[in-house]
Each structure stands twice: as C-alpha cells, then as structure tokens.
Amino acid sequence: MSTYSNFNKSLEERFIKYAKIDTQSDPNSPTCPSTLKQKNLGRELVLELLEIGISDAEMDDNGYVYGTIPSNTDKQIPVIFFCSHMDTSPDSSGENVKPIIHDKYQGQDLILPDDPKIVIRIADHKDLKHQIGNDIITASGTTLLGADNKAGLAEIMEAASFFMKNPEVKHGTIKVLFTPDEEIGRGVDKVDLKKLGADFGYTIDGETLGSIEDETFSADGAVLKIYGVSTHPGFAKGKMESAIKILAEILNTLPKDTLTPEATHQKEGFIHPVSMHGQVEEAEAQFIIRDFTDEKLAEHGRFLEETVKQVLAEYPKSSYTLEIKAQYRNMKQVLDKHPKIVQYGIEAIERAGVAPKQQSIRGGTDGSRLSYMGLPCPNIFAGEHAFHSKQEWVSVQDMEKSVQTIINIACIWEEKG
Known part of the structure; x- marks a missing residue:
C-alpha cells in the first residue's frame, strides 16, 4: 500500500x-x-x-x-x-x-x-x-x-x-x-x-x-428574563424593584467554586452566563448549560431556576421567564x-x-x-x-x-x- x-x-x-x-x-x-x-x-x-x-x-x-x-x-x-x-x-x-x-x-x-x-x-x-x-x-x-x-x-x-x-x-x-x-x-x-x-x-x-x-458535552442554552418595577428614582422608595440588580444578585448567588467553567474540568458540568443586558424594568441574561449526561444537564437547569426563585422571593412585585432549549447532545x-x-x-x-x-x-x-x-x-x-x-x-x-x-x-x- x-x-x-x-x-x-x-x-x-x-x-x-x-x-x-x-x-x-x-x-x-x-x-x-x-x-x-x-x-x-x-x-x-x-x-x-x-x-x-x-x-x-x-x-x-x-x-x-x-x-x-x-x-x-x-x-x-x-x-x-x-x-x-x-x-x-x-x-x-x-x-x-x-x-x-x-x-x-x-x-x-x-x-x-x-x-x-x-x-x-x-x-x-x-x-x-x-x-x-x-x-x-x-x-x-x-x-x-x-x-x-x-x-x-x-x-x-x-x-x-x-x-x-x-x-x-x-x-x-x-x-x-x-x-x-x-x-x-x-x-x-x-x-x-x-x-x-x-x-x-x-x-x-x-x-x-x-x-x-x-x-x-450535552448542551442546552437558556434565556432568563427578569421583569422588575420601574419608577422615577426620586420617588422610588418602597416601589422600585430594579431588574438589573435582581439579575446581578442571581448571578452572584450562583456557585463560584463549582458549576462554573473556571472551577470545573474533566467530566464536571457547568452553568455559564455568556451575555447580559437590560434596564430597570427588564433585564436579560443568556446562559450555556453543559454536562456529559442528559440527567445532569436537566439538574443544572432546575438548579438555575431554583436560584432565580430564591432571589425573587425577596422581590414580590417582580417576575421572570426562563426558557431552556436543547443545543446538542x-x-x-x-x-x-x-x-x-x-x-x-x-x-x-x-x-x-x-x-x-x-x-x-x-x-x-x-x-x-x-x-x-x-x-x-x-x-x-x-x-x-x-x-x-x-x-x-x-x-x-x-x-x-x-x-x-x-x-x-x-x-x-x-x-x-
């Protein structure tokens, strides 16, 4: 040959x-x-x-x-x-x-x-x-x-x-x-x-x-939208719930030593925010979610949503939507x-x-x-x-x-x- x-x-x-x-x-x-x-x-x-x-x-x-x-x-x-x-x-x-x-x-x-x-x-x-x-x-x-x-x-x-x-x-x-x-x-x-x-x-x-x-990896993409309450900042006491700050608090609540790319390797998965933008009234973050099994991938999606609910419990007038879509398996x-x-x-x-x-x-x-x-x-x-x-x-x-x-x-x- x-x-x-x-x-x-x-x-x-x-x-x-x-x-x-x-x-x-x-x-x-x-x-x-x-x-x-x-x-x-x-x-x-x-x-x-x-x-x-x-x-x-x-x-x-x-x-x-x-x-x-x-x-x-x-x-x-x-x-x-x-x-x-x-x-x-x-x-x-x-x-x-x-x-x-x-x-x-x-x-x-x-x-x-x-x-x-x-x-x-x-x-x-x-x-x-x-x-x-x-x-x-x-x-x-x-x-x-x-x-x-x-x-x-x-x-x-x-x-x-x-x-x-x-x-x-x-x-x-x-x-x-x-x-x-x-x-x-x-x-x-x-x-x-x-x-x-x-x-x-x-x-x-x-x-x-x-x-x-x-x-x-198996891969999902997620889009999180936070709907806050906007008022004139001069008269905002007890009224305003800033979607930007709520989103920032959610990101800060996610783990720093696990479930993040900079802290994982080998067969460990993660939840990774890749972009964010917004105003007081509405803010959005996009995430990629990764792991090697579909079961763990689904767990990460549920964990993200539980974190969102945990933070939003302190903001009764605000709400959210979380859309998770499959990317590849x-x-x-x-x-x-x-x-x-x-x-x-x-x-x-x-x-x-x-x-x-x-x-x-x-x-x-x-x-x-x-x-x-x-x-x-x-x-x-x-x-x-x-x-x-x-x-x-x-x-x-x-x-x-x-x-x-x-x-x-x-x-x-x-x-x-």
Whole structure:
C-alpha cells in the first residue's frame, strides 16, 4: 500500500493559503453562512477539488462544500465522509493572518514578531515538549492562526489528493464535507444530507496528536428574563424593584467554586452566563448549560431556576421567564451503538505509528449534531492547539499524521468490508 508523504510541502502550503483567507463567523448575523467571506475559502476549496479530479465538487448557496472520491473496490463498503469547518472563531481577529513557520523547533519560547507581548511559552503549552525537531506554524501576534479548523481542511484535501493520485489504494466511496459557521453552533444547520449521501463519518477537528474523541458535552442554552418595577428614582422608595440588580444578585448567588467553567474540568458540568443586558424594568441574561449526561444537564437547569426563585422571593412585585432549549447532545449515546466506527479510527491512528488517546470533549463538534441526524461521527485529531487565541499553533508533523490517519480509516473499512 502506498504511504502518504508530504515530500513537496504541499500540506503546509495548503494550510497557509487557507489561513490567509479571513473566514471569521458572526453570531449576530442571521444569514447562512453568517459572513459571506467564508464563501471565498469555499470557492478555493471547490477549485482545488476539481483540480485533483473530484468532478462533482460544488459549493451550495449556504456555503457548504461537497465532493465525492469514487469507490475503486468491488466490495460493498459503507459510504464514509470526512468533515472540517471553514470558519474561524469570533473570539479573535482572523483578518490579515500572517502564518510563520518555525523550522525544527528546539524547545524555545516563541515570541511573535507583530506583538512581542504575545509569547507562546513552553511552560504554558505542554504539548510543545513533544514537538522538538518539528516544524511549528504560528500567527504573527495580532490574529489567531486558524488551525481550528483549517488544519483539518488541509489534511482532508491532502488525503483526497492522495487517493486520486494512487488508484491502487483500495477504498469505498468517500465524501468530503466542508461546513460554515461551526464556531457559532450552526455548522450543520443547513447541510444537505441527501447530497452528502453518507452512512457515517469523521470530523477532523481535534487537538492533541493521536486523539480520537467519541464523547462530547450535552448542551442546552437558556434565556432568563427578569421583569422588575420601574419608577422615577426620586420617588422610588418602597416601589422600585430594579431588574438589573435582581439579575446581578442571581448571578452572584450562583456557585463560584463549582458549576462554573473556571472551577470545573474533566467530566464536571457547568452553568455559564455568556451575555447580559437590560434596564430597570427588564433585564436579560443568556446562559450555556453543559454536562456529559442528559440527567445532569436537566439538574443544572432546575438548579438555575431554583436560584432565580430564591432571589425573587425577596422581590414580590417582580417576575421572570426562563426558557431552556436543547443545543446538542453527547454523541457517545449514538456512537456506542456503532462500535466499529471508533474501533477503526483507533486502528487507523495506530497504523500511523501514533499512540491513540480516546478522549471526551468539553465542548461540541459538528459531529455531535450529525450523530443525532443519523450520521454517527467521532472526532479525529487535526493537531490544532490554543485555538481561538493569538497563541494558536500547529505542528506540520502532527498534520502529516492526521492525513495518514484519514487515509488509513478509508483503507481499513475497505479491507474489512
């Protein structure tokens, strides 16, 4: 079997090309994609897919990119897909990204030239200790890099190119899916499952080398509105009940040592206020609620409401509404019913010469929702680190191992078909 080799540095060249295209998504935009500039990258990806021979490559009106690598085996193999997202996080600028390659990293702190205050310290980024001798790509200090998830895009594109150039490597039908707006939770809102035409897949959007993630948070969103009593402040004694102050008291009453992101890790969930605004008469806060089981998620929702009622007991003229909506659910509940999908992913990582790390995500992926749309979908490492920040970095050698893992996954499904 032919083995993938990045001999001409096409992998990092692809990645750097993608990183330079601003694709930041916008949570306040109602459109799909939320920013038209995401389509600039989508068009580039379609052109590249066509160039390597994927003749049905296209981008739809909503910014989703589709393509098919045809089967070259006589076996009846399930149709698998590989997915990465094109947008970058709203948390840090993605405009005028200047990627820098730090050749043969030797363990030093990386000072980024456009803002020397931004330093990627090996003491703070423990995975850098495993990168001695590797080539590290960073941004220049004023933007994020966009390895989340343009590393995944480049890796899938490299694997697609490999398959098209090496027809002797047997595989079933492979679908490619590139999505917009994953960073704002809308990554599969308008995906065309009929056009995708797959049985299951793998998102390429993980962090540490060798990681395969088959479990995510379950997630709810909550909107709390407080309705107070407004009067002229000069004549307010015994009358005014300020919605702003009531909301502040509720937030202050919530636990500080538990049930909050800054005090939890591993399998611990939380209630997290993400925005608030208001006036004396009415105030609103939005929350995200997270845990790994639906039961605990429901408990957190009840606890939030009990806290609201406890505080409002002191304000008899005021009232509230609390609306809690499901966002996504732990994909493990689906993947456990299809064990081969994760098992073959683990074997593919091992064949790439890497120790697999089966992990949980304290977050979600496109795969979380795709799993509940009938397409079981674990998450494979892309090598991205410190995402959503100006300290973001990725290792070229880790990216190469991700490409090999993608190729191995398709080959294993054909071998065992």
